[in-house]
Amino acid sequence: MNQPVCQSCAMPMEEEKMLGTNQDGSKNEEYCVYCYENGAFTSNVTMNEMVNICVPHLVEEGMKEAEARKTMEDILPKLKRWA
Secondary structure (H helix, E strand, C coil), X not given: CCCCECCCCCCECCCHHHEEECCCCCEEEEEECCCEXXXXXXCCCCHHHHHHXXXXXXXXXXXXXXXXXXXXXXXXXXXXXXX
């Protein structure tokens, strides 16, 4: 089974605490807590801006910057928010 990932930033959502929230306070299983809160996206960014936000986190995890950028540029267009 595939691990769920945020449909905005592609962050793995392994634990319930990582899930964003709907307007009624229930958990949203499509978006993470950093991207989605109270039924709305937490920031109004373009897909390219999201790539720039995500790359430093992947580099911090040990990925080279160019590889991290290519990975995000490949993944984000396939996610629900950007499709």
